Amino acid sequence: MAVVAVAIASTRGLTLPPTLIIALAGAAMWWIGHYAPPSRLDPPAVSASPGGIAVWATLFVLFCLWELGVFLLGNNHDFPTFSMLVDPVVTWPPTRAVATAGWLAWGWYLLRR
Numbered sequence: 001m002a003v004v005a006v007a008i009a010s011t012r013g014l015t016l017p018p019t020l021i022i023a024l025a026g027a028a029m030w031w032i033g034h035y036a037p038p039s040r041l042d043p044p045a046v047s048a049s050p051g052g053i054a055v056w057a058t059l060f061v062l063f064c065l066w067e068l069g070v071f072l073l074g075n076n077h078d079f080p081t082f083s084m085l086v087d088p089v090v091t092w093p094p095t096r097a098v099a100t101a102g103w104l105a106w107g108w109y110l111l112r113r
Contacts, residue, residue: 001104009097013090025104033111041112 004025011017032038063082073079090096 001101001108004104005097005101008100009093013087013096026107029104029107029111038108038112041109 004021007021008018011021067081070079070081075081075084077084090099
């Protein structure tokens with residue numbers, strides 16, 4: 001995980017090299033999850049309620065509609081997409097490395113569930 005985070009931090013954002021690194025990391029996580037799954041964590045004591053699922057699904061759909069809407073409006077400073085809003089944070093290599101490590105850790109946690 002640290003190697004991928006440092007590799008991402010050493011590249012320029014939104015170019016082919018980080019895209020390939022992320023694609024390879026995702027393919028590796030898929031391969032591990034499919035052919036050599038890690039030991040599972042204890043199952044959660046409480047499952048998700050239908051109301052909670054509906055709330056998160058609604059938030060996800062609203063986020064996707066916001067992204068699509070502002071992209072169609074021009075993706076400028078008046079109508080920024082999420083990637084434009086987080087761009088100041090992920091342009092600095094140390095924060096990009098931390099964000100990548102967090103993303104990979106979250107994916108590994110979900111894989112173990």
